[in-house]
Amino acid sequence: MSWNETGIEHARVMIVDDNRVNRHLLMALLERGGIRHVELAEDGRDALARMETFQPDLILLDLMMPNLDGFDMCRQLRAEARWSDLPVLVQSSLSRAEDRARAFAAGATDYVTKPINAIELLSRVRIHLQNRALVHDLRLFRRRTEAELDLARAMQERLMPGAARLAGIEADAQLAISAHFAPSSELGGDFWDLRRDEQGRAVVYMVDFSGHGVGAALNTFRLHAIVQQMDFAGFDPGAFLAALNTRLCALLPSGQFATMLAGVIDPAAGRFLYASAGSTKPMVWAPGDPAPTLGDSAGLPLGLLASASYEARSLPLPPGGRLFLYSDAAIEIPVGEDVLDEGGLAVLVGRHMGMPDGRGFLDAVIADLNATGPIDDDLTALLVTRCA
Structure with missing residues (x-):
């Protein structure tokens, strides 16, 4: 009509x-x-x-x-x-x-x-x-x-690892993995993935493109396609981000960029080796720790300067230890005239660190975040536990 x-x-x-x-x-x-x-x-x-x-x-x-x-x-x-x-x-x-x-x-x-x-x-x-x-x-x-x-959101969610691939990595790398992804009402630029290098170590990365809508979603597909062509042998987080940055600087329109964290869980060293391109701060803790340890996340976002380099960092991750990664929606929740920020999130995480079940831990943290205030962006959260 x-x-x-x-x-x-x-x-x-x-x-x-x-x-x-x-x-x-x-x-x-x-x-x-x-x-x-x-x-x-x-x-x-x-x-x-x-x-x-x-x-x-x-x-x-x-x-x-x-x-x-x-x-x-x-x-x-x-x-x-x-x-x-x-x-x-x-x-x-x-x-x-x-x-x-x-x-x-x-x-x-x-x-x-x-x-x-x-x-x-x-x-x-x-x-x-x-x-x-x-x-x-x-x-x-x-x-x-x-x-x-809705179709674009479904396609975007399929960029993230499915249950079968996660189960294979969990078994081979002796990890337990729990993930949460809640898209906002708009298309966003969040996604994460988990892979293995030639040594069998688990490689994890989480990315968040600036902006919302179709442009941000298309950028996630661009990045996913680039990563598929990259070699994960001898994975070096800093070199990985530098290579991605060079490619993205040639592809992204002016003013668009991505924050990203990429790292590898090294069981022999008992550490999480990572590099950051302006990402949120990773959190780790071992059994019995009173509070999570926050890593350093300084680094230039991807897509801004082709010559940027990225520093390799590490955090302890012994058997039984946990690694918590999250998108910035978790720390940008309004609290009075300010936002929750990473320190506030660490307090929420600290309340539930002792929960043995990873899914239960994530559910409890997400419930606390929702109770804190409105979440108006894609919310991604990932908990990786090293099996003892």
């Missing part, structure tokens, strides 16, 4: 009036104005009975009628969601301001007084029909856009 000045004949108008002469005069007037689909109803009760089969685009409604008057019909119409925004053009001999106010309170869209001025009535009918068509087209566009965004 869509019409304009040349296609208004497709519009459907219902005339509701207890006076037979008025009904037919109005119908003739509409037909002269190019409206071919007209339904006649004798009162409000008759009109409501015809709504489902006729599906009007506009109602011309008299107010003073037997059985069910125009005021009550309008109220009943507005009580149903599917008719809540249907244009209702009242035509009545009641001309007092209080009558108009009562009609609008009942749900009328517009009001013309009798005797009807043909030119005025047709003009108002056309305006309301055109507005309805525009609203209808906007809703169709919104539904189509939302469906496309």
Whole structure:
């Protein structure tokens, strides 16, 4: 359903009036104005009975009628969601301001007084029909856009490791992995992945592109495609970020960038070796620790300067130790006039560090974050536990 000045004949108008002469005069007037689909109803009760089969685009409604008057019909119409925004053009001999106010309170869209001025009535009918068509087209566009965004979100989520691949890495690398990803209402630029190098060590990275929407999502696909072509032999986190940065500087539009953390869990050294491109601070702790240890996350984001280099760092990760990574949505939750920040998140993490179950730990931390304040960005969180 869509019409304009040349296609208004497709519009459907219902005339509701207890006076037979008025009904037919109005119908003739509409037909002269190019409206071919007209339904006649004798009162409000008759009109409501015809709504489902006729599906009007506009109602011309008299107010003073037997059985069910125009005021009550309008109220009943507005009580149903599917008719809540249907244009209702009242035509009545009641001309007092209080009558108009009562009609609008009942749900009328517009009001013309009798005797009807043909030119005025047709003009108002056309305006309301055109507005309805525009609203209808906007809703169709919104539904189509939302469906496309849902598909894009699903594709973005498939960039992250599936259950089968995670299970294989867990078994081979002697790890337990729990992950959480909650997309925001917009497309975002978050994703993470887990791989193994030629030594069998687990390589993990987490990235967050600037901005939201289609542009940020496309950047995640760009980065994923680049990573697929990279060699993970002898994985060096700093060299890995430097290589990615060089590629992204040539691809990203000016002003776009990504923060990223990449690291490898080295069981022989009992450490997490990593490099940061302006990422959030990784947290680690061993069994019995009173609080998590926060790593250093200084580093230039990817895509800003092709010559940037990235420092290799390490954190202790003995058997039974845990590594917690998270996107910046977890630390940007409003708290009064400030935000939660990494120190505040570390306090929340500290409350649940002793939980033996990784999934339970993540659920508890996420619940605390949601209780702290609104989260308006993609929220990604990853807990990696070294099995003893």
